[in-house]
Structures are given as C-alpha cells and as structure tokens.
Amino acid sequence: MISIFRTYKPTNFFWLTLVLLVMRLGYIIKAPDQVHFIFVESYIRSLIPVNYEDALSSTANIFIAALLVFIQALLVNYIINFYNLLGKPSFLPGLMYIVAASLFTPFLVLSPPLFCNFIIIWMLYKIFGLYKSAESKTIAYDLGMMVAVGSLIYLPFIYTILVVWIALVIFKPFDLRDLLASIFGYITIYFFIAVYFYLNDKLNKFLDIWTPLGSRFPSSIHFSQYSYLVLVPVVLIFILCLFKLQQSFYKSYVHIRKSYQVLVLLFLVAGLAFYVKVDFRLNHFLLCAVPASVFFAYYFMYASRRWFYETLFLIFVASIIYFQFNTF
Template sequence: MVNIFKIYNPLNILWLVILLFALRIGYIFQLPDNLNFVFVEPFARLLVPSAYELSFPPFLNMLLAGVVVLGQALLINHLVNSYNLLGRSTFLPALMYVTISSLFTPFAILSAPLISNFFVIWMLFKLFSFYKSSDAKSTSYDLGIIVALGSLVYLPFIYLFLAIWIALVIFKPLNWREWISAILGFATVFFFLAVFYYLNNRLTSFYNIWKPLGTKFPNRININYYNYIVLAPVILILILYFFKLQQNFYKSYVQIRKSFQLLFIIFLITGLSFYVKSDFRINHFLLCAVPASVFFSYYFVNAGVKWFYETLYALLLFSIIYFQFNTF
C-alpha cells in the first residue's frame, strides 16, 4: 500500500477514495439517529443569517465529511510537493492524512475542527512563503485574518496566531512591522464582529468571547484507555519519524529544516489548545492531523526496510478498523 503512494500517480486518487470508505466502514454500521453540525462558534451567530447549526441525515453527514477529508488530503499533498518537503513528488501526504483523519469514529463526521483544517492548510501555504519573501507585511496581515476567521469557526484555533510570530522568527529577520501587521489583520475581523454586536445592542457581552482563554489547563483528562490503544502504532511511527529526521536534518536544505520546525510548533499548539472548549471532544485533535500527516509521510518516504514499514502501516489500518467495531 505505501509503495503505491510513493509514486506520484493521479490514479492514486481512486485508491484514496476506496481507502476512505474502508476506514469508515465500521462507523457506517453504528450511525446514530441524528447528527448536528455546528459550523460557527456561538458568539459568531450574529454573522450567520440562518441557523448556525445544521442537521443532516447521518449517512449524508459522513459522506460530506469524507468529501471534505479527500479535498483536504489533496491540498496537503499539493502543499508538500510544492515546497518539496519530502525531496520528491509523492502521494504519501494525502494517504497519511486520510488515514490519520480516520483514527477515531468522531473524526468521521462533520465538525468545526475538520472545517478548521482548511484554514490550517491555507496558513501553511502562506507561512512557508515567508522564506523567499523580501517583505512579509501583507502576508502577515492575511494570516492574522485567517486566524481570526478560523477562530469564528472554532475558538481554540485562535492560538495559531502564535504560529505566525514563531514563523517570522524562524524564516525572517526581525521586522516589527510584520509582527504588527499580523495583529492588525486579526483585529480587523473582530472589529467588524464588535460592530455587529454594537448594532444588535449586545456590545456589553462582547468581552465574553475571551473568557474561555482564561480557563486553567486541566491537571488530568478522563479517557477510556482501551479505546486509545489505536494510538500505539501512531506513537511508534512518530518516534521513527523523529529518528529519521534527526539522521537527515543537516543534510536537508535550510528551508526544509525550518519548515519542519514550524510544523512541529503547529503540532504542539493545536494539540495543547483543547482545554479552551468546556465541552471538549476528541475530534479537537483533527487539528493535529495536518502536520502529523507530513511527519508520517517523511518517515515512510525515507524508510528503507519495505516489509517493516508496510507491516507497520497495515497494523495501523487494522487497528483503526478493529477499534471501530470494538469500543469496549
């Protein structure tokens, strides 16, 4: 399976569709009676002329989520190949994104974190462009707007504003105007949101938007560990990725090294921002799928022992499907 996707062949899109269905087959047999899709945060309801919560038939919901995942997978594949992050053109990023976005059954339905991944991908295209740009003020402004728009869809996305400044540190010499441009872009969106609040006589409640950001980081998280055994091969692949990256780090171009540093920062930010939502759900970690898919791809494109990496990937697929049918 992995070797098929190492080759840049458009026919691999067909294999992606088949795999997308196979990795959701367990969820098809246990679809709930109703699935609601909240596509903006409650504080952004004023911007939406209709209901901010949509209800689809469960199968249609899952089908639309599959189309979204496939589109995002192809965008990530284009991103990675455009910036030559793997050293060659391949379909592995698309394969890995489809796989990671199927890890847990809540990943298989439409959700705000899933939609937010479009903003993550959009950000990465612009962040990676910092390296060759002589003046990044307009790009920083655009990135501030993207983070603000993503925050309207899913509030924890707001922490990705830090990724803009970190990217400026990694890719660019210090220029305070570029840092301020990001703030202005972010403030532009929320200024117009404040105007909407004012026009609807709700300006006094505007500050409530920021209250969740003051939530204390939890000391412990209650989870059913049996349901997360599926993460064992994921953790193993990540460990192997770090070993491979360490071996090849100083052999890579400067831009590639800096790009992987930024991806790791984004991986940490998206993973640790879950606590902002009081009704935390596991689908939050879909935000980690974009950088993780690049990490996985880097390992598999550089892995040398075919039987080992093919077996490892097969184990990951088996565990995903197995735990869809067995939730203990």
C-alpha cells in the first residue's frame, strides 16, 4: 500500500478515495441515529440565524465530514509537494492525513476542529512562503486574521497565534512590526464582532468570550483505556520519524529545516490548547492531524525495510478500524 502512494500518479486519487471509505466503514455501519453538530462557538451563534445543529442525519454528517477530509488531504498533499518538504512528490501526505483524521470515532463527524483544519492548512501555506517573501507584514496581518476567524469557530484555536509569532522569528529576522501586524490582523476581526455586540446591547457577552482563557490546566485527562491501544502505532511511527529526521536534518535545505520546526511547534501548541474548553472533547486533537500527517509521510517515504513499514501501516489501519467496530 505504501509503495503505491510513494509515487505521484493520477490513479492515486482512486486509491485515496478507497482508503477514505475503508477508514470510515466501521463507523458508518454502527453510526448513531443522530449526531449533534456544532459549527461555531456559542458566543458567535447569534450571527448564524439558521438552526443547523440537528439538520443533518448521522449518515449525511459522516459523508460530508469524509468529503471535507478528502479535500483537506489533497490540500495538504499539494502544499507539502509544492514546498518539497519530502524531497520528492508523492501522495503520502494525503494518505497519512486521511489515516490521522480517522484515528478516533469523534474525528469522523463534523466538528469545529475539522473546519479549523482548513485554516491551519492555509496558514501553513502562508508561513512556508515567508522564506522567499520580501514583504512579511502583509502575510503576518493575514495570519492574524486567520487565527481570529479560527477562534470564532473553536476558541482553543486562539493559541495558534503563538505559532504565527515564532514562525515569523524562525523564517525572518526579528522585526517587532511583523508581530504587531499579526496582532492588528487578529484585532480587526474581533473589532467588528465587538461592534455587533455593542449595537445589539450585548457588550457584556463580548467580554465573557475571554473567560475560558483563565481556566486552570486540568490535573488529569480521562481517556478510554482502549484509546491508548490505538495510539501505540502512532507513538512508534513518531519515534521512527524522529530518528529519520535526525539522520538528515542538517543535510536538508534551510527552508525545509525551518518548516519542520514550525510543524513541531504547531503540533505541540494545537495539542496542548485543549485545556481552554471546559467541555473538552476528544475531537480537539484533530487539530494535530495536519502536522502529524507530514511526520508520518516523512517516515514512510524514507523507511527502507518494506516488509516492516508495510506491516506497521497495516497494523495502524487495522487497529483504527477494529476499535470503530468495537466500542466495548
């Protein structure tokens, strides 16, 4: 399977679609009757007058989510190949994104983090382009606006502004004006939101938006013990990827090294931002799928023992499908 996606051929669109369906087959068969869907944060809900929460059946919800994941997989694949982060074109980033976005059953339905992944992909495209860009202030302003829009959909997304600031320092010589430009971009979106609340005499609700940012970091996180079993191949692939990156990191072009530093930072920030949500849900970690898919793709691109990496990938996929059929 991996050898098929190591090449860049039009026929891989078919194989990518097949993998997408297989990865979601278990949940489609055992899907609940109704899946409650929340598109934006509660404080911005009044801007959307349509009642959409229960408008979709569970089947429609799953298939629309699958379509969005497929589009995102193609976008991730395009960006990684465009900036040549793997050294040669392939469909591995797209494949790994589809697998990573199917890791847990909460990933398989529509959710705010799923929509935020479109913004993450767009942000990475902008950030990777900083290296050869003469004007970084405009890009920084755009990135600030993207973070603001993402935080309207899903509040923990607000912390990706840290990724923007550090990426500006990584790709460009430090310039305070770049950081200020990103802040002004963020403020621009919320300025219009504040005006809306003010005109509707709800300014106190606008101030309540920021209350979750002061919440305590949870002392413990509760997962099903079977969720940890699915993560075993994930952790193993990550460890193997780190070894592969270490071997060739300083031999790579400067742009590629900087890009992987940003991806590591994005993975950490997106993963740790969960504590902002009082009603924390497992689908939060879907925000980590984009950087994770790049790391997975890097390992499988340069793994040398075919019997081992093919077996590892099959075990990874089989474990995901198994726990979709068996919720225990």
